[in-house]
Amino acid sequence: MFQFILRRMLWTIPVIFVVSALTFVLMHSVPGSPFTRERALPAAIQKNLEAKYHLNDPLWKQYGDYMWGFIRLDFGPSIAYRARTVNEILAQQWPVTMTLGAVAFVFAACLGIPLGILSAVKQNTLIDHSSMVVAMLGVSIPSIALGPFLIWIFALKLKWLPVATWGTPAHIVLPALTLSTFYLSRFARITRASMLQVTREEYIVTARAKGVRESVVNLKHAFRNALIPVTTIAGPAFADILTGSLVVEQIFGIPGIGKYYVTSIANRDYPVIMATTLIFALLIIFMNLLVDISYALLDPRIRYN
């Protein structure tokens, strides 16, 4: 197991280099520079600015300089926001996005999985059918429609929660709820399908025949095995929730890192583009590794060597 983890972590290095090289080439092939402006800058000024940010160096040198800095965790200055470095932007805003993502993930898992178990256990009853309708709505309604709708109900009409921005636990509720609905529904449906399949297995019948209580059959035997397909989607779910947070952050005015993914490209802010892309890639690699480790923990038949 340890060797497996070590090998995966070593594989991260070439993956990051490929991602960074691709991103670098792509962003430099887009027309326009960070200094393209409606009011055209004098040529001498533009040259000065490009020299300041080493944009006149040959591309391979720029790439090398950037990766050298990246390894030492120095992500460079932001070209668009002169008073801030990329490290500062990440340090201030990444925790906000992670908090929002984590709470949304917890909502999705803690509401979705039990809903799926309940539906499976009470299959073909009213509870089952209504849960699956709710799940279908959750998968179909995009956050860009759901967010303002929740604001309208809970903030404007009922006045239970604040409209937008960030700061108190009350501010997290609506955005996290909006962000979680898609995966809440997916967790519910997959848990239900998986549970239904597992409860048909022979060892479940044996357990019941032995007289084990129904709740123990469901939660200890069936659920643990049903969890494997659920875990499969949990890793990408967390990564998706972080990208989906971009829209939710925009709707609710949350100072997260999401908007920088888009604005950095519009601004041609090369250091921010590189940093945000690479950190996201690292996150996905890490989440996938966690998922693989959890397989081994959940199913003793799975061994990595």
Place this chain on the structure above:
Amino acid sequence: MKKMWLFALVVALLAGVAVAGQAKTLHWNLGAEPPSLDPSLATDTTSHLILKQMFISLCQFDDATMAVLPDLATSWEFDAATVTWTFHLRDDVRWTDRNWTLSGIPVTAGDVEYGIKRLLAPETASEYAYVLYLIKGAEAYNTGVGSADDVGVKALDNQTVAITLNFPAGYFPTMAALWLCAPLPKVAIERYGDKWTEPENIVTNGPYILSEWVHDASLVLVKNVAYYDVANVKIDEVRCTIVVEASTVMAMYEAGDLDVDDNPPLEDMDRIKSDPVLSLELAQAPRLCTYRYGLNAAKPPLDNILVRKALASSVDRQSLIDYVLKGNQRPAQTWTPPGIFGYVDGVSLGIGYPYDPEAAKQYLADAGYPGGVGFPEVTLMVNTSQGHQKIAQFIGQGWMDTLGIKINITNQEWGVYLATCHADAPQVFRMGWCADYPDGNNWMNDVFHSGSGNNYEKYDSPAFDALVEQAAVETDPAVRLDLYKQAEILICDTDVAFIPIYFYTFNQLTKPYVVRTFAAIGGESWKNWDILDH
């Protein structure tokens, strides 16, 4: 000693506030994170709004009339022999910072000289330096071929600054009212470098101090007790949220979290106008910006002036305003908007091309394409945005219906779009312009002179260049006005270089307890506002 005096003032103010009751707080939303609060570097409206509250300049504008009023300078005069404007400054203006460590130091003419030269310095790389090229030695210094000592800005003593120009520009006081001529705090800038604009470092002299700035989240300004006119500043604190999404801002306004919504979404305009409460809170004020469709006369069939006249005559501006824009904008047949010196009322004087479908069809027929037969497809390009797309579809459809021609509407991302328009503009492309300073020179010369980098149409008319160059140096306002009128006739009517579409308006929602003004040039004067008990 100075610190004791300031401390006593703060205590007195707080006591006064406590006696008077609640501190007056304005809740505002900034539609974007300010990219920079450095006066030399800021280019966008959000940054300028905050800068206006924190820094004073030599002069200021009257919000309603755009007249130039004293601010740091109490008076100024022009000497024709030396082509020099001399400004006489107040002696009671002080620098302030949040912690009162660099406070109490007087603002002097030397700070004005430093501020202008820093703006022009090549290392600063300011985008607005070009506006001050009329100052002697400015262009040479800014492009790296001259030195700072040769720039025509001199502090003669602590209270007098002399600015020497390349030519007598009658409009120079309007530039003295811009942030470009603001004194800057040399000590703070040299000590903190790029970080001098952070709240713990920044040193300012205006009606408000930057007290707090959580990037992308919030910004707080508090009244500057050392401001020279603090007695007239009524609002104690301005708390700004930073929310980009216009519909969310609208919801915040309706929930009472904001006192003003300066950008209500277009989709809500009908609902606002028919709502009994909101319709009374909606105000429309002129905004000094013009929207145009540029025409690339180098690309056939637009090289035929009759084709350009046909296109210009088949834009139904009023319907566009009534059904698409919905903001009571004003149709434009000329370029410079009302409120700017040099404006001519094209609509009533018959300059430019009003909506006249019959005339349009006739122009097209005269050009050799009766009924649009044989007319090649024309590309209309805008930068990617829902708003611009809707306008393009409306106008493009109008051309197709009236003239029977085919229009290909495309869009490009903003950065790519600018690069495209710069290198090889499409046949028809959308552009706008907002006033940097309230004078026709900023509209005619800075945009459409043949050597201007903002002249995407690549309009090249020696007659036009001569008119605007002469207007720049002319001192008699009546003569200047006539020169600009001739220039408008030439570019909009005779040569049809572009199609002016509309003059912008501000649409803003304001709670009834806010007593406010509207700044046509942008950048509200919060020092003149008040908040009533509510």
